Amino acid sequence: MKHPPQRNSICLEDAKILTHHAYPGDQHIMRLQAPRCAARAKPGQFVHLTVDPQRPLRRPISIMRACADEGWIDLLYKRVGEGTTLLTARSAGEHLSTLGPIGQPFQIREKRPLLIGGGVGMPPMVFIAESLRHSEYQPMVILGSEVPFPFTPQPSSILLPGMPDGVIATMPLLDDWDIPCRLASQQQMPGVYQGYVTDLARRWLDSLETQARQEVGLYACGPHPMLEAAVALAREYALPVQVSLEEFMACGVGACAGCSVEVQTGKEPTMQRVCVDGPVFDGYQVFA
Structure with missing residues (x-):
């Protein structure tokens, strides 16, 4: 299986939690000091976090903001299961093993x-x-x-x-x-x-x-x-459309193919990995 070129830009960092705030609806915004990720991150990409030392499986979370000059990234997530529940307990000053940025970003082409x-x-x-x-x-x-x-x-x-x-x-x-x-x-x-x-x-x-x-x-x-x-809606108005998919994933770097989805890229559908072939896809190819 061909490896997407952006996989070579993924960094492994011991990211320090700078701030971690809770909001209504079990929502949280975390700022991480992750300078290598911040320098490379593009809209649509995500990070794969180790939420707790006792949980080897990481959790994918979209990047909301990235400041290359100051070396931080912001993440918004919602507590929905055991992994994100463990993440809510992490405090400023602690460190999280962070892989990122991962995935195909959005490509802005229209005015x-x-x-x-x-x-x-x-x-x-x-x-x-x-x-x-x-x-x-x-x-x-x-x-x-x-x-x-x-x-x-x-x-x-x-x-x-x-x-x-x-x-x-x-x-x-x-x-x-x-x-x-x-x-x-x-x-x-x-x-x-x-x-x-x-x-x-x-x-x-x-x-x-x-x-x-x-x-x-x-x-x-x-x-x-x-x-x-x-x-x-895009089809109704004949607009180009890109969508970012969210799927459960194990490795997050394209090795396990556990996050594969069906995408219509030609005469017949193919299976593509959300983590590295996506998460951003042409919307018409996903919802043919």
Whole structure:
């Protein structure tokens, strides 16, 4: 089996926990001092962490931010099982064995990237947005959650066409970067669109003139049903679409092939590994 070239850039580091904060909904944001990973990380890539010395199997977690100058990375994760429960007990000052960055990143090709993140699929979208903040690209970010967001939503200072009345809540960090963002949830949250992220994305797309809509590319990460809906939305508007998949994995570096998924790359489907052939794939090839 051919080894993807990016596998040669994976670093093994004894990363120090700088900060570790808990948020409602069993969500946590951890900052790690991992300079080699931070220098190489790209949006869509992840790290493979040893969550506890007594647990040999690592856990994959998407990179939300990376600062090459200061050598840190930020990770957002949700406590869902034994591994992440053990991770929640780790404190600032402790060290975690860290492999990363791993995987194929997003490739931003369109002038107006529409970034859709749901739940723990939000981090890659934040990473993309930060990477584009000083570029000629014009990103639009839509984030969704069915538990409280791992930040305090605030009214946005950026006016957006196509938004329903009262839908003004944003992620403060994105507003500080002057990047338009709106939030969606089926829960009752002030200023947040009540519904699916893809429904809110449709409202935004319909507000664009034809020429502007032709400059849009869709990028998504989140639960499988959300990704399927995002690809259906892209197909409806004839947009290019990339999706980041989340799968259970053992080795995380392509050796075990335990995270393989079916991808339509030609006349017949093939099995590809989410860890190194992905996690980012052409959405039409995954949801053919």
